[in-house]
Amino acid sequence: MSGFHGTNDSCPLVKNILLLDSEGKRVAVKYYSDDWSTHAAKLSFEKLVFSKTSKTNARTEAEITLLDSNIIVYKFAQDLHFFVAGGEDENELVLSSVLQGFFDAVALLLRNNVEKMEALENLDLIFLCLDEMVDQGVVLETDPNVIAGKVAMQSTEASGSLSEQTLTQALATAREHLARSLLT
Numbered sequence: 476m477s478g479f480h481g482t483n484d485s486c487p488l489v490k491n492i493l494l495l496d497s498e499g500k501r502v503a504v505k506y507y508s509d510d511w512s513t514h515a516a517k518l519s520f521e522k523l524v525f526s527k528t529s530k531t532n533a534r535t536e537a538e539i540t541l542l543d544s545n546i547i548v549y550k551f552a553q554d555l556h557f558f559v560a561g562g563e564d565e566n567e568l569v570l571s572s573v574l575q576g577f578f579d580a581v582a583l584l585l586r587n588n589v590e591k592m593e594a595l596e597n598l599d600l601i602f603l604c605l606d607e608m609v610d611q612g613v614v615l616e617t618d619p620n621v622i623a624g625k626v627a628m629q630s631t632e633a634s635g636s637l638s639e640q641t642l643t644q645a646l647a648t649a650r651e652h653l654a655r656s657l658l659t
Contacts, residue, residue: 487569488612490545491520492577492605493558496591499525502555503594503601507612510545524549524558537571548574552582553590572617573608579619580604583649584626603629620649 490508495501499522511517524542528549531538537550541563548570549558559574578589584600585593594601603626608616616622627645 487565487614488561489565489570489573489609489614490560490562490612491558492573492609493521493524493556493560494581494594494601495521495525495556495558497554497556499529499556502591503598503605505602505605505609507609524560525556528556528558537574539567539571546570550574550578552578555589555591555594557581569614573614576617576619576622577604577608580608580622580626583619583623584645586644586648600626620653623649 488507490510491504491506493501494503501521504517504521506517511520520543524547527540527542528538528547533549533551537548540547540549544563545560546563546565546567547558547560548567549556551557557574557578559570559577561570581594581601581604582589584604585597604622607622607625607629608614616625623645
């Protein structure tokens with residue numbers, strides 16, 4: 476993916492999405508840029524991002540920071556830390572909407588039990604969520620209800636182990652979340 480530049484492209488690009496635990500260890504990560512070509516470089520970046528942001532209070536609203544020519548938008552919930560990175564020329568609002576979409580879709584899929592153990596038990600859903608949101612760095616979708624709905628449908632089709640009741644519960648949770656967001 477050479478030529479990864481946000482300034483000349485017509486659509487915003489995401490460099491990576493990170494979901495780390497409260498100690499800075501990986502839960503789920505996706506890199507869409509060649510900026511970090513080795514596994515060691517990726518781990519080093521994750522450690523740097525975590526150490527730079529861990530002392531902030533990004534629990535109620537997303538925070539933004541600039542780190543190594545990357546805009547990092549992040550938010551924490553329980554023992555999980557959500558990060559979205561883009562180039563220094565990317566629009567912070569777009570990156571923030573990707574972050575919020577990811578955060579809210581994960582909350583829907585985990586039935587508002589956004590914590591490390593639940594995330595690890597449903598890691599397949601989290602990776603499907605990332606795939607529905609971003610493809611090769613290009614933002615496809617940020618609406619958490621659409622993302623969660625597509626993920627629920629894919630996981631039902633793929634595994635066959637999810638019952639209709641589980642899908643119904645996921646859709647009911649999505650409806651509840653939408654109703655709450657409309658009331659606030």
